[in-house]
Amino acid sequence: MEKPSWAPVIFSGALPREFSDLLAIAIIGLASIQLVFSQVRPFSRIDASWILLLFVPPTAALAALSNSSNREREELALFAYGGSTTQIAIRYFLRGSIMTTVGLVPLAILLLTASLSMSPGFITLITIVLIGGLAYATPALRRIRSSNFVEHYKG
């Protein structure tokens, strides 16, 4: 008997491709650029980084919530192909994390040029990326776990 694989379900949808994803990248990117060029250096003090901590999760969640019908069809198909709730959640978590990472590239470059060591700023950046991924995966997880999700298989 064939051995089910986690990789296809997770990686086939890892790259942000929808308009809402690209828009979220642009918004996070603009915020990052603004922080790079502003007088306030991000992550040097906690009062500068909280803006991103507050800003990224709703942006990622909004990107995930828009175009819900398309995403729901994607989830229904993945489920029908034999994907589990966890696999689908990881798929979206990865996509959300990549989306946030791309948006935060200007800040990452700034941190890389400032110091090559694992600075507290980098740890904060990674935390924000993980929070972005989590916020992006949450709407899908809620949808899949809702009692009327499987009703959509019926005509």
Add this chain to the structure above:
Amino acid sequence: MNPLIECRSVAVEYPTMDGALKLYGDGLSLIIDEGAFVSVVGGSGWGKSTLVNLILGLEKPTRGSIHIRGENVTGCSFVSRCSRIKTAAVFQRPTAVPHLTVLQNLHLALSMIGIPRRERDERIRESIGFFGLENLSHSRPDSLSAGQRKRIDLARALAVRPEFLVLDEPTGDLDTSIANLVMPLLRGLNRDHGITILMTTAIPRHAASTKHQVHLRGPTIVARPPRVLARGENV
């Protein structure tokens, strides 16, 4: 014959404004033996799709239990049941990842169950050819009709080569010419490959061509008992 799937006194209740909608009366008991071809017949809203969902583990019964090869799987998910018995499901509403092409969808479905690339290509070519999807293989599901999307689902199910094939109204949305191909195909899969098939249908002619038929009865509405507000006053 060994029982593959067994439903023991399964019943489902959906709460409504005035009480509950009760499916399968006092409980539905059903045994599907390995290698059987069973059709479930009934009107709209009588619980055909719900029975499919219950057997697949997508819904939980209010009462009763479901067993796979004697093991109680009532609380198990679809994925967990698929690990016990290689299952392919074709739902009433066609399902495909919208941003992937027909070919990519089929590759994804097969790679998820661990079919190697070379074998995937072979199986997909075969099933796409059978359902006449060659010209549509690079199209996205959104650009296709409901019937064409149904054919993708059937092609996927065929390519999976399951032990247990579950189909919820497989000929719905299909042109008569394709629909006429589906029933002989299913009979062939059952007869030649020993695949156990459970199919729901509203078409008596299709049900009659299967080995066994399950006729559902309509749902019953259970009214909520009157609530006593005060002595002698019922609402």
